[in-house]
Amino acid sequence: MVDWEMKLPLPVDNLIPHQKPMCLVNRLLEFKDQGGTVEARVLPRQILVDDDGCLETLAVAEMIAQAYAAVKGYGDRLAGRPVRQGFWVGIRKIQFHQAVFAGDNLRIHVNTVGNIAGFAVVEGVVTRKSDIIAEGQIKLWVKENE
Amino acid sequence: MNKLKQEIVSSVIGKKTQGETNIVTRRYCFKPNFIGFHGHFPGYPILPAFVQILTAITIIEEHNKCRLELTSVEKAKFHLPLHPDSEIEVTCTQLQVQDKSIYEARLTVTEGLASSFRFTFAEVRNTPC
Numbered sequence: 384m385v386d387w388e389m390k391l392p393l394p395v396d397n398l399i400p401h402q403k404p405m406c407l408v409n410r411l412l413e414f415k416d417q418g419g420t421v422e423a424r425v426l427p428r429q430i431l432v433d434d435d436g437c438l439e440t441l442a443v444a445e446m447i448a449q450a451y452a453a454v455k456g457y458g459d460r461l462a463g464r465p466v467r468q469g470f471w472v473g474i475r476k477i478q479f480h481q482a483v484f485a486g487d488n489l490r491i492h493v494n495t496v497g498n499i500a501g502f503a504v505v506e507g508v509v510t511r512k513s514d515i516i517a518e519g520q521i522k523l524w525v526k527e528n529e
Numbered sequence: 530m531n532k533l534k535q536e537i538v539s540s541v542i543g544k545k546t547q548g549e550t551n552i553v554t555r556r557y558c559f560k561p562n563f564i565g566f567h568g569h570f571p572g573y574p575i576l577p578a579f580v581q582i583l584t585a586i587t588i589i590e591e592h593n594k595c596r597l598e599l600t601s602v603e604k605a606k607f608h609l610p611l612h613p614d615s616e617i618e619v620t621c622t623q624l625q626v627q628d629k630s631i632y633e634a635r636l637t638v639t640e641g642l643a644s645s646f647r648f649t650f651a652e653v654r655n656t657p658c
Binding site: 400401402403404405406430431432433439440441442444445448468470471472473474475476477478479482519 | 530531532533534565567568569571573575577578582583586598599600601602603604605606607610646
């Protein structure tokens, strides 16, 4: 039976510990066991957007981390557990291919490629329609529930 | 310049020091009201990892007196959580690797190395900061 409160798409507000203005993603669109897809809408007045409407390039790296947090948070909530804090431990490599502007609607696709003792290696790809904006691998640690 | 970068620049303490021609060091103190702590995380403010990288980028942009186009970040390790009011020394070194210019940054606090990473830019566009 479908829990309608958990029906996707779902705003990330109750899935990640981040809050505005440091919350850079908006909705969880897809969830699968080891990954998912998150939407981010870039708005003109965000703290990482210049006067000329250009988003700070590095912001998309944080979007990958927050997308993974949303996926984990959704998994936790499905399992009846509270949402946990996660921390960046490292970046293997992230490449940035295109600039992002206010008004853009981005999709962040994340997939867990390794998971040991709370440490996860996550592949992330950020797209705008069919264009790849950024891609890379990051390493995160998610706090265990107490 | 976006608001977060403006606040990073405002968090500088002391003067820029330049040892050798390819090394630049700056010190920072991010106060509890620094915007990067807002919502990251409620009740447990820590400096986001990407803000640590952005801080190093602002140093290089200031040094080059132009806005630079970030193309990659790699080999990043975040060892220590950075809390409000910590004094952080950021050292950026320009390296030449296979004819490419790479920047290496290290953030240190009293307790030791907090983070380190490498990043690259596209060819300079000469866009003012």
